[in-house]
Amino acid sequence: MTTDLPDGVERRPFGDATALATQGEPVYGEPVVDGWRRWDPTRSKLGAMLETGLDTGLAGGETVLYLGAAAGTTVSHVADFAGPTYAVEFATRPVQDLLDVVDDRQNLFPLLKDARKPATYAHVVEPVDVIVQDVATRGQARVALANRRFLADDGRLLVAFKARSEDVTASPDAVFEDALSELREGYEILETARLEPYHDDHLGVVARPHDDRTL
Amino acid sequence: MTERPTAADAAWFAGLDPGDVDGGARAIRDGEADQPADWPTLAVESGTVDSEAGYYEWLREAAVHATRQVVRERERADDRQLVHAVRAMDDCQRTANELAERLAEWAGSRYEDVGSGIAAARALAERESAADADERVVSLAQRVVDLDDEAADLRSFIERTAPEVAPNLAAMAGPVLAARLLSLAGGLESLAKKPSGTVQVLGAEDALFAHLRGQATSPKHGIIYTHEYVRGTPQANRGSAARALAGKLTIAARIDHYSGDLRPSLQAELDERIDAIRERDSE
Numbered sequence: 001m002t003t004d005l006p007d008g009v010e011r012r013p014f015g016d017a018t019a020l021a022t023q024g025e026p027v028y029g030e031p032v033v034d035g036w037r038r039w040d041p042t043r044s045k046l047g048a049m050l051e052t053g054l055d056t057g058l059a060g061g062e063t064v065l066y067l068g069a070a071a072g073t074t075v076s077h078v079a080d081f082a083g084p085t086y087a088v089e090f091a092t093r094p095v096q097d098l099l100d101v102v103d104d105r106q107n108l109f110p111l112l113k114d115a116r117k118p119a120t121y122a123h124v125v126e127p128v129d130v131i132v133q134d135v136a137t138r139g140q141a142r143v144a145l146a147n148r149r150f151l152a153d154d155g156r157l158l159v160a161f162k163a164r165s166e167d168v169t170a171s172p173d174a175v176f177e178d179a180l181s182e183l184r185e186g187y188e189i190l191e192t193a194r195l196e197p198y199h200d201d202h203l204g205v206v207a208r209p210h211d212d213r214t215l
Numbered sequence: 216m217t218e219r220p221t222a223a224d225a226a227w228f229a230g231l232d233p234g235d236v237d238g239g240a241r242a243i244r245d246g247e248a249d250q251p252a253d254w255p256t257l258a259v260e261s262g263t264v265d266s267e268a269g270y271y272e273w274l275r276e277a278a279v280h281a282t283r284q285v286v287r288e289r290e291r292a293d294d295r296q297l298v299h300a301v302r303a304m305d306d307c308q309r310t311a312n313e314l315a316e317r318l319a320e321w322a323g324s325r326y327e328d329v330g331s332g333i334a335a336a337r338a339l340a341e342r343e344s345a346a347d348a349d350e351r352v353v354s355l356a357q358r359v360v361d362l363d364d365e366a367a368d369l370r371s372f373i374e375r376t377a378p379e380v381a382p383n384l385a386a387m388a389g390p391v392l393a394a395r396l397l398s399l400a401g402g403l404e405s406l407a408k409k410p411s412g413t414v415q416v417l418g419a420e421d422a423l424f425a426h427l428r429g430q431a432t433s434p435k436h437g438i439i440y441t442h443e444y445v446r447g448t449p450q451a452n453r454g455s456a457a458r459a460l461a462g463k464l465t466i467a468a469r470i471d472h473y474s475g476d477l478r479p480s481l482q483a484e485l486d487e488r489i490d491a492i493r494e495r496d497s498e
């Protein structure tokens with residue numbers, strides 16, 4: 001199916017080809033043409049999810065909780081088209097680069113926190129329309145479940161599961177099946193897609209919270 | 216009936232004056248809440264801020280401040296790792312050298328021209344070991360090589376982490392000397408609190424005590440002797456060079472401890488000062 005890109009994300013010409021792009025200050029040496037920064041899907045799971053045509057439900061202007069912001073490659077694009085964007089990352093080294101990204105973006109809030117401990121930032125983060133998750137550590141489904149409390153009832157979880165983070169020996173398909181069935185404890189899965197050729201052994205997932213909010 | 220705490224009591228901005236960045240940063244770092252709430256609206260409705268725009272501006276400033284503080288603290292905590300690593304590196308190197316001596320003595324009784332030192336141990340470790348004593352000799356050589364390799368790995372670890380822990384000190388002293396100074400002082404905080412005269416003789420404690428007992432002249436430099444700016448300055452002016460270097464390294468340690476920003480002008484000032492000191496000599 002074809003899906004609309006969110007407002008603020010466009011397919012723009014770069015040289016001979018077209019590519020996804022957002023408007024903002026450049027961050028990782030990406031090409032900029034007429035103020036539009038190319039969004040490199042090989043460096044961004046969310047970029048790859050948009051490229052593969054997953055229906056992310058993003059319209060632009062949403063409030064976003066981003067888990068696993070690292071140096072800010074992807075979250076910089078998100079902040080370019082979204083509303084208030086909370087960026088959670090627990091490693092100090094990438095966060096120093098993230099702070100440079102925050103410098104140029106008024107709607108981006110850095111939080112040096114562990115995504116497995118949502119209570120340590122629930123006093124700061126408001127309920128959001130979208131959670132983007134790219135933590136690439138063991139227990140990725142549990143992280144998504146723990147953060148469900150932030151998501152509005154009709155909100156979307158956009159998560160990239162990395163097979164090798166869970167188990168290096170099992171086949172990716174088996175790992176994804178396990179992760180999805182765990183995720184179903186709190187979410188309804190709307191769509192999935194492998195992120196090849198942009199990212200090997202990654203599964204992109206679009207989900208929304210269950211009606212049962214008692215979890 | 217007891218008052219149930221309202222959601223707003225858990226907010227990061229609860230009890231703060233609007234725009235209080237320090238207080239906000241502290242609350243963001245240390246606070247907790249079970250559930251999120253519509254904080255921006257609560258902040259406006261409670262009269263804490265007068266608009267959502269004002270709320271987000273304050274939040275952003277406080278969040279950046281909090282993040283910077285935690286980054287700095289964790290780096291400071293990492294000075295302990297650096298201290299352990301440099302001590303372990305020295306132990307590995309010393310032990311490797313001692314064992315290499317023992318090895319050379321033993322191997323010399325069995326082979327012709329074995330040589331000495333780590334290089335000889337590396338050559339011995341490559342030999343086909345026949346049996347018995349030869350086998351033990353080759354195996355011992357392998358242990359020496361392993362220790363020497365470990366020392367090299369520890370050195371790369373130090374080179375990688377010292378610029379994160381103490382950027383100015385590592386830039387001016389070099390990462391290994393920076394780690395040694397941290398080790399001798401007992402960490403970045405205590406190094407930052409030492410007067411420059413103490414930093415100048417760190418590592419020369421034996422000589423210093425001898426001097427205090429009246430048995431020797433006062434030492435002009437400790438471990439900073441290994442710095443090119445001291446070692447490479449002619450004898451007559453070495454004391455001045457050591458003083459100048461220690462002065463700048465002390466400032467570097469203080470900046471690293473209290474702010475953590477890289478200040479390249481410091482290096483330029485030191486370069487000039489040392490040039491001037493060496494000039495004096497050539498007259």
Ligand SMILES: C[S@@+](CC[C@H](N)C(=O)[O-])C[C@H]1O[C@@H](n2cnc3c(N)ncnc32)[C@H](O)[C@@H]1O
Nearest residue numbers: 068070073074089090091114115134135136137
């Ligand atoms: C694959 S990288 C993210 C790349 C980033 N999303 C991008 O596209 O620009 C995964 C990041 O998640 C972070 N991470 C892993 N576990 C985490 C946790 N429990 N809490 C917060 N961050 C975590 C890692 O430190 C790492 O920076």
